[in-house]
Amino acid sequence: MPTIHSHISDLRAALQTYRVAQRIALVPTMGNLHDGHLELVKIAKQHADIVVVSIFVNPTQFGIGEDFDSYPRTLDEDVAKLATVGADYVFAPTIDEMYPLLPPPTTILAGAITKQLCGKTRPTHFDGVGIVVSKLFNIVQPDVAIFGQKDYQQLAIIKQLVRDLSYPIEIIGAPIIRAADGLALSSRNQYLSASERRIAPILQQELQYLAKQIGAVQQPLDVLLSASRERITSAGFIIDYLEVKTTELTAVNDESIHNHQGLVILVAAWLGRARLLDNLLVTIGKVR
C-alpha cells in the first residue's frame, strides 16, 4: 500500500531520504482514479524509483457554477487502486494545507495559450491549474512529472510553465487511454446516462474521420469543420469548440497547414452533464 501524507512537511521529510540517489516522479491527479491514471503511474515507474501521486480536488481551477462540490471524491478506492500499480506515496492535502489564503493572492498567469480552446469558456481554469501544479512541483520537487495528453492544452501550458520558471523537471505526456468503444477515459464520464454513454464515442469517431479528411487535404478546413460540427451537434452534443491547431497550439489555415508536419484536432463538447474532451494528432497524409 502507498504511504499517505496530507501534510506538506511530512511528505517532504519522507522524500528527503531518496533525493540524493533516486529519481522521484510526480503524477498529479484530482482522484477518482481510472485506468488512464493508473497508466500514468506505470509510465512514472519506468522513469523513476519513487512515485508520488497527488490527489487534490483543486478549488482554484473550478469556475463559479462548475462541478467542484459534486466532483467525485473516492480516496480509499483510489489508494487501493494505486497499490495495484506500485505507487509509493499518496499526497492528499486539505484545502487549508494547500491554500493558507483562498483565493491565493499570488497568481500564475500563463498568457495567450490559456485564452483559447478551454480557456474561452473556462477563463480562470488554467490560472488555477498553474498555481496548483507550481505548488505541487515545489512540494514534491520531482525529477519527472507525468500528465495525460487528453488534457492537451493543460499539458502544453505545463511545458511552458516549466520552461518559463526553469523548473528542473522533465514533463512526460502520456497517450490517451480509451474504452473499447473509443471514448477517452475521464472521471467525468460517470456523469453520462446509459444512453449518453452509448452516444459518447461518436466524438472520437468524428475526430478519426476528420483526421483522414484533413490528411487528404481535399476540402477547405472550415468546410470540413462545419460539417463535423453539424454531425456532432445532431448526435446530441453541445459543442464548446472543435478546432485544428499546430501541435504547439498555434492557428492554422488552408495555406499554412502545408507548412506543418504535426497538427492536433481538439474538441470539447457537452453531453448531458458531462463536458467531454478529446483530441487526435494528425500528420498531413496520415493519422497518428
Ligand code: PAF
Ligand atoms: O488534470 C488534472 O487532473 C488536474 O488539472 C491537475 C493537473 C491534477 C491539477 O489539479
